Amino acid sequence: MAEQILMKGNEAVAEAAIRAGCRFFAGYPITPQNEIPEYMARKLFEVGGTFIQAESEVSAINMVYGGAGTGTRSMTSSSSPGISLKQEGISYIAGAELPALVVNMVRAGPGLGGIQPAQGDWFQATKGGGHGDYRLLVFVPASVQEAIDLVGQAFELAEHYRNPVMILGDAVLGQMMEPVVLPEPVDLAKLPQKSWATTGTGGTRKPNVVNSLYLDAELCEKHNFKLQEKYRQMTEREVRFEELNMDDAEIVLTAYGTSARVAISAMKRARSEGLKVGMIRPITAWPFPYEPFRKASERVRAFLDVEMSAGQMIEDVRLAVQDRAPIFFYNRMGGMVPTPKAVLEELHKIDHSLKRDKLGGRLGV
Amino acid sequence: MSVKVFERPKALSSVIFHYCPGCTHGIIHRLVAEAIDEFGVQGKTIGVASVGCSVLAYNYFNVDFQQAAHGRAPAVATGIKRCLPDRTVFTYQGDGDLASIGTAEIVHAAMRGENITVIFVNNAIYGMTGGQMAPTTLLGQNTTTSPGGRKPERAGRPIRMSEMLSQLEGPAYIARVSTHNAAQVARAKQAVKKAFQAQVDKKGFSMVEVLSTCPTNWGMTPNEALKWLEENMLPVYPLGEFKTEPGLPGPSAAKTTVPTREVKTD
Amino acid sequence: MDKKVSFDEERCKGCELCIEACPKGIIHLADHFNSKGFHPAAVTDEEQAKCTTCLLCARMCPDTVIEIFRPERVAR
Amino acid sequence: MRVAFDREIEFARVIVLFGAFGSGKSEIALNLAHRLRAQGHDTALVDADYYKPLFRSGGFKNPLEKRGIRVILPPGELAHADVTALPPEIYGVIETGPNVVFDVGGETGARVLGALAGRFRPGSYETLLVVNTRRPDARTADALVDAAERMKAISRLPVAGLAANTNLGPASTIEVAREGYQLAAEAARRLGVPVKFVALDEGLMDRLSPDDFPLPVLPVRRYLLPPWEVEEED
Numbered sequence: 001m002a003e004q005i006l007m008k009g010n011e012a013v014a015e016a017a018i019r020a021g022c023r024f025f026a027g028y029p030i031t032p033q034n035e036i037p038e039y040m041a042r043k044l045f046e047v048g049g050t051f052i053q054a055e056s057e058v059s060a061i062n063m064v065y066g067g068a069g070t071g072t073r074s075m076t077s078s079s080s081p082g083i084s085l086k087q088e089g090i091s092y093i094a095g096a097e098l099p100a101l102v103v104n105m106v107r108a109g110p111g112l113g114g115i116q117p118a119q120g121d122w123f124q125a126t127k128g129g130g131h132g133d134y135r136l137l138v139f140v141p142a143s144v145q146e147a148i149d150l151v152g153q154a155f156e157l158a159e160h161y162r163n164p165v166m167i168l169g170d171a172v173l174g175q176m177m178e179p180v181v182l183p184e185p186v187d188l189a190k191l192p193q194k195s196w197a198t199t200g201t202g203g204t205r206k207p208n209v210v211n212s213l214y215l216d217a218e219l220c221e222k223h224n225f226k227l228q229e230k231y232r233q234m235t236e237r238e239v240r241f242e243e244l245n246m247d248d249a250e251i252v253l254t255a256y257g258t259s260a261r262v263a264i265s266a267m268k269r270a271r272s273e274g275l276k277v278g279m280i281r282p283i284t285a286w287p288f289p290y291e292p293f294r295k296a297s298e299r300v301r302a303f304l305d306v307e308m309s310a311g312q313m314i315e316d317v318r319l320a321v322q323d324r325a326p327i328f329f330y331n332r333m334g335g336m337v338p339t340p341k342a343v344l345e346e347l348h349k350i351d352h353s354l355k356r357d358k359l360g361g362r363l364g365v
Numbered sequence: 366m367s368v369k370v371f372e373r374p375k376a377l378s379s380v381i382f383h384y385c386p387g388c389t390h391g392i393i394h395r396l397v398a399e400a401i402d403e404f405g406v407q408g409k410t411i412g413v414a415s416v417g418c419s420v421l422a423y424n425y426f427n428v429d430f431q432q433a434a435h436g437r438a439p440a441v442a443t444g445i446k447r448c449l450p451d452r453t454v455f456t457y458q459g460d461g462d463l464a465s466i467g468t469a470e471i472v473h474a475a476m477r478g479e480n481i482t483v484i485f486v487n488n489a490i491y492g493m494t495g496g497q498m499a500p501t502t503l504l505g506q507n508t509t510t511s512p513g514g515r516k517p518e519r520a521g522r523p524i525r526m527s528e529m530l531s532q533l534e535g536p537a538y539i540a541r542v543s544t545h546n547a548a549q550v551a552r553a554k555q556a557v558k559k560a561f562q563a564q565v566d567k568k569g570f571s572m573v574e575v576l577s578t579c580p581t582n583w584g585m586t587p588n589e590a591l592k593w594l595e596e597n598m599l600p601v602y603p604l605g606e607f608k609t610e611p612g613l614p615g616p617s618a619a620k621t622t623v624p625t626r627e628v629k630t631d
Numbered sequence: 632m633d634k635k636v637s638f639d640e641e642r643c644k645g646c647e648l649c650i651e652a653c654p655k656g657i658i659h660l661a662d663h664f665n666s667k668g669f670h671p672a673a674v675t676d677e678e679q680a681k682c683t684t685c686l687l688c689a690r691m692c693p694d695t696v697i698e699i700f701r702p703e704r705v706a707r
Numbered sequence: 708m709r710v711a712f713d714r715e716i717e718f719a720r721v722i723v724l725f726g727a728f729g730s731g732k733s734e735i736a737l738n739l740a741h742r743l744r745a746q747g748h749d750t751a752l753v754d755a756d757y758y759k760p761l762f763r764s765g766g767f768k769n770p771l772e773k774r775g776i777r778v779i780l781p782p783g784e785l786a787h788a789d790v791t792a793l794p795p796e797i798y799g800v801i802e803t804g805p806n807v808v809f810d811v812g813g814e815t816g817a818r819v820l821g822a823l824a825g826r827f828r829p830g831s832y833e834t835l836l837v838v839n840t841r842r843p844d845a846r847t848a849d850a851l852v853d854a855a856e857r858m859k860a861i862s863r864l865p866v867a868g869l870a871a872n873t874n875l876g877p878a879s880t881i882e883v884a885r886e887g888y889q890l891a892a893e894a895a896r897r898l899g900v901p902v903k904f905v906a907l908d909e910g911l912m913d914r915l916s917p918d919d920f921p922l923p924v925l926p927v928r929r930y931l932l933p934p935w936e937v938e939e940e941d
Contacts, residue, residue: 005841006875008729015843024448026440031789032760035728050447054440055473062437062470066413066444069431074444092434107760115760115789175761176933177729179841179875198429198445200452203408209423211432258934265935337934367633371689371699382694386669387646391693547652547687580646587646 002181010035010174012144012182013103013167014043016151017075019185022101023049024067024074026060028082031115032171033105036077057082061089061102068098069210071197073155077103079171080121081112083129090164091130094227095212097196099158101151102136103167105174108335116335117171117258122312125168126286133224135231137165137238138285140256144178146283152183157238159194161230168285170308172258172337231287240283241292245271249278251350252296254317255306256282258337263306266343275347282313293320301354303327306343308336374398376407378427387587389544389577390418390486394425396554397455397484400561401428410453411445413438415467417459418492436467439474442481453564455482460501461491464526471530471572478535478569482560485526488577489598496582500524503601508582523601527574531607534624537568539608543576543599545591556606559613568610576602635682635700636674636689643671643696649688655681658688672696716904716923721800721807721832723820724870725858727845728813730837731872732756733764735906736810737771737930740764744776749805751777755819756812757791762931764810777805793819801826811862820862833867835903838894840873840887851894868903869895876929879908881919888920 007015014036017025025044027037037053044051050067054060060076067074078086083104093100106121108114123129125138137157141147147169154165198208214220245267246252255263260281270277278300280292297303302325305314311329321327330346332338373379376398384390401407407428414422416435423430433441438456446454463471463485474481490508491497498511501523505514527541538560542553553575560571576598578590585593636658643665649672650658657678660670674682689697722739724732736752743750754765765786768778779800781792800807801823811820836855844850855866873887888905895902902922907915909926 003841004875004878005843005846006729006839007843011729011843024444026444052443052447052477055469059437059440059443059470059473062434062440063444063447065433065437066431066441066446067448068444069441070411070445070448072448074448088434089437096432114787116787117761171760172933175759177762177876179878198411198431199449200409200411200429201407201427207423207427207429209430209432211423211430213420213432261933261935339937340935366703367635367700368703369698370684370701371686371697373695373698377695381642384693386644387648388693391695392691395693395695547690550690587648588651591648591651 004179004181006177007144007180008035008175008177009144009147009169010105011039012148012180013077013151013169014039015182016148017101017155018043018047018049019183020152020155021073021186021188021191022075022155023047023188024064024072025049025076026052026054026063026067027076027078028054028057028060030079030082032107032174033077033079033103035174036103057085058088061086061093064100065089065093065096065098068093068100069096069198071194071199073099075101075103077105079105079107080109080118083121083124087124087130090136091132091134092212093164094130094134094136095132096210097162097227098164098210099155099162100164101154101158101167102164103169106168106170108333114335115171117308117337118333118335119170119257119259119308120310120312120333121168122285122309125166126288126316134227135163135234135286137161137163137234138168139165139240140168140282140285141173142257142260142281144173144176145180147173148180148182150283159192161234162196163230168257170258235287238284239287239289239291241289242281242283243278243292244281245278246280246296248276249296250276250301251278251347252300252303253277253279253306253343253347254281254293254303254313255279256285256313259306259308262338262340263343265340266347269340269344270347275351277347285313288316288320290316290320293317297321297324300325302350304343304346304350305329306338307331308333308338374402376401376410376427378425380424382425383421384418385581387578387580387590388418389488389575392544392550393484393486393553393575393577394422396550396557397457398426399554400557401453403558404453404561404565406453406565409451410455411449413442413445413454413456415456415458415462416493417462419457419459419486420493422457436462436465437470438462439467439470439479439481439483443474443477443479446479446481450480453482453561455484455561457484458486459492460485460487460489460499464500464524471526472533475530475533475570475572476535478537480564480567480569481571482564483570483572484557485572485574486577487526487574487602488579489523490579490582492579492582496579503597525602527572527607530572536570536572536608537563537610538571538606538613540606541574541576541602541604543594543604544578545576545595549604559609563610563613566612568613574602576604633700634679635684636679637698637700638672638674639696639698640665640671641667642694643669644694645669645671646693647672648691648693649697652687652691654685654687655683657681716925719831719833721809721827723809723811723832723834723864724837725811725817725820725834725862726837727842727854729842730839730845731874731906732812732837733762733810734927734929734931735837735870735872735925736764736808737767738906738925738927740771740776740808741774743806743808744774750775751779751800751805751807753779753797753800753807753809755816756810757781757789757815757819759812760787760789767930791819797823798826801832802828814857814861817858817861820864824863827864834862834864835868835870836866837870837872838887838891840890841875841883848890848893848897851890852897855894855898866898866900868901870904870906871902872906874906874908879911881907881911881914884911885919
């Protein structure tokens with residue numbers, strides 16, 4: 001096993017991408033993700049790749065479109081306002097069925113917001129953002145090691161599905177340092193050939209065209225159905241989540257990313273205080289892990305969703321839980337991070353209210 | 366016996382262009398394809414289509430193509446060229462695409478001296494969307510969004526991209542040519558070839574601005590449109606080479622920028 | 632005698648740019664329509680002889696309709 | 708005025724901590740400031756890590772000031788901004804006044820020092836290169852020497868010594884610290900400067916044996932914890 005080293009989330013994402021074979025990065029500076037382009041600027045040329053600081057996020061994502069279209073593993077990274085600017089390109093990349101990695105180290109919004117951590121981009125990442133019926137595979141790592149592992153998978157799956165993949169982190173994940181083990185670099189020569197890539201016909205095949213334009217409505221519909229079939233496959237095969245202490249859980253915490261780390265701390269303290277608290281942590285934001293929530297909703301007393309947003313993931317939790325159990329919500333916003341203590345207090349409050357209110361007890365069991 | 370001395374270039378497919386009768390896009394497509402043929406680079410060329418009337422350009426060339434979002438073709442071409450530096454990469458963009466929504470992309474691709482070739486078709490109007498004002502629309506020119514003619518106090522004055530970009534150090538070759546008669550088309554051909562030559566020689570960014578007509582949206586017959594171009598566009602958009610890197614064929618243009626000095630920090 | 636200038640009628644949109652470009656004035660639009668509904672450009676057999684193969688019509692044609700042939704001995 | 712703690716480590720009035728980003732400058736700065744203050748010195752901490760939104764020593768302004776440590780940060784909301792706004796007090800404390808710990812963030816912070824370089828008075832300050840050899844780009848003595856040369860060039864200040872800070876955060880061990888110290892000692896020898904001290908997680912101090920390190924060990928309390936590890940008072 002390789003040695004552990006201490007890495008910051010942002011640089012770990014960059015190094016993991018290089019090891020996963022990323023050879024083209026275009027980006028534009030924005031706090032709190034600057035360590036990613038800075039790392040790429042130092043390292044990508046050393047492995048024969050290219051880093052470009054684009055004139056804007058709009059240009060950066062379109063450079064990635066061009067690079068991805070040549071079959072080169074390509075990525076960009078940014079933070080919330082910059083990701084808004086990239087939505088046009090993300091929609092085109094999805095429409096043209098190109099593989100690419102987009103990293104969003106989320107900061108507070110709306111508008112210029114602030115440079116502190118937030119989770120206000122869930123809707124944007126999972127339910128569009130750009131125009132048209134497309135989906136991204138969206139990973140929400142909760143540790144630096146998990147971010148590294150997911151970056152590797154992101155490139156594989158982006159190519160497998162020919163679809164952009166997003167790593168949805170936040171300022172804490174990007175800035176914090178944790179001990180990690182890096183994977184061995186992939187051997188680029190062993191990656192499958194991309195028959196669709198625009199590399200020049202070489203005079204031996206018909207021209208390849210990278211395109212998202214379908215003027216004929218029937219063909220455009222066919223293209224859309226094909227995309228939807230791909231997304232359906234993703235919902236079947238790519239759902240990832242983690243369940244903690246669910247065997248006897250009565251109250252289920254749910255949170256992702258930084259909120260999940262806080263929630264896990266709160267869960268441990270709650271357990272030590274006798275509360276039967278479990279947790280479901282989505283690792284894919286899209287496709288969302290509806291099934292574990294549905295299953296849990298048939299036997300647990302309540303859910304507590306913790307987010308650094310006004311409540312975005314909770315809409316998916318509601319879709320999964322329906323009315324089978326009450327769903328409580330605790331949030332901080334604008335760059336504030338919930339504390340384990342505050343989450344613990346919420347858990348106690350829920351516990352008390354469920355004991356007081358008989359109707360709030362087990363439903364459907 | 367006789368020998369064929371003029372035919373459709375190999376780099377053009379046999380698909381019939383969708384362009385209106387007399388639209389000079391067809392001439393410019395052919396010039397680009399002839400240049401690709403003459404450099405022998407068809408198998409290693411990647412074109413980038415933009416948004417505008419030429420959005421379907423990928424159907425007409427026998428080369429790999431990527432279709433770019435409106436204005437972003439130079440960014441897409443940058444991505445392609447940086448990943449495949451030994452391929453020949455060109456964009457084909459109109460005036461709305463290049464001189465309006467894509468001004469940042471074209472300026473910065475030129476600034477970086479991206480080793481790509483840009484074919485910039487300037488017909489002073491939006492063709493695709495139905496004859497709206499372009500940044501290159503002439504003063505007084507009637508369009509659907511400049512009814513009664515473009516007025517400077519409302520809509521500013523025409524933008525001269527070739528002159529603007531020739532102030533940068535990145536471009537190796539910038540020329541403006543026209544399609545209003547066969548002699549000019551022959552000159553345009555030479556400019557397009559020179560632009561590809563600049564790329565083949567790895568000299569950096571090259572752009573040929575081609576003055577072009579839009580008979581349909583100008584409301585003229587194709588031949589009237591060519592005359593209108595000659596009489597009205599040429600005074601605003603003078604023809605010529607604005608920048609020619611030494612080493613390219615032909616005399617160097619006078620206005621070559623002075624290279625900035627490298628400084629040392631840290 | 633072989634044709635010096637030939638028109639791929641099905642590609643022609645009858646735009647007349649070649650007519651304007653021809654210094655000999657030998658190109659006209661045919662009376663008939665092509666399948667697209669355009670009167671294609673044409674040169675009568677008699678007027679083929681007047682063609683100097685100067686290429687101007689072909690250079691101005693936006694639709695790669697025109698092919699030009701030269702007698703072998705003068706072909707470049 | 709020179710100060711010493713544990714009778715073994717002696718510092719100049721102004722301690723400038725620099726090094727590659729992520730090498731642990733902020734953590735060392737907080738620990739040094741607390742120790743200086745605990746020994747009764749009039750102490751100030753300058754957080755010159757202007758571009759990092761999180762895990763900054765300046766984020767502890769209130770608790771530090773409660774303990775009587777002056778914290779020099781850009782004023783008001785600028786303290787939370789990713790803009791460079793040098794607070795004027797910096798100029799004063801370089802020249803005269805309290806014991807100062809400068810926490811300089813990576814290369815960008817070192818550039819800030821470069822802008823101030825002419826103001827540091829010989830003898831009144833010392834610059835320490837903080838090194839963690841379990842960070843990328845710091846895994847060999849060569850890399851540490853390069854980092855020192857680079858910091859010198861950017862900050863236009865000499866490197867007076869190294870602070871051996873090899874750790875893996877919560878996964879730190881004495882073995883890891885010792886491996887890092889050996890690399891730091893090799894780099895220091897080549898740079899012709901001493902290793903000033905070894906920094907060690909305070910939780911490991913009771914497992915330390917006298918012959919682990921032939922020089923003073925600074926016990927380091929981890930202040931820059933992720934939000935979920937912060938202990939709140941009930």
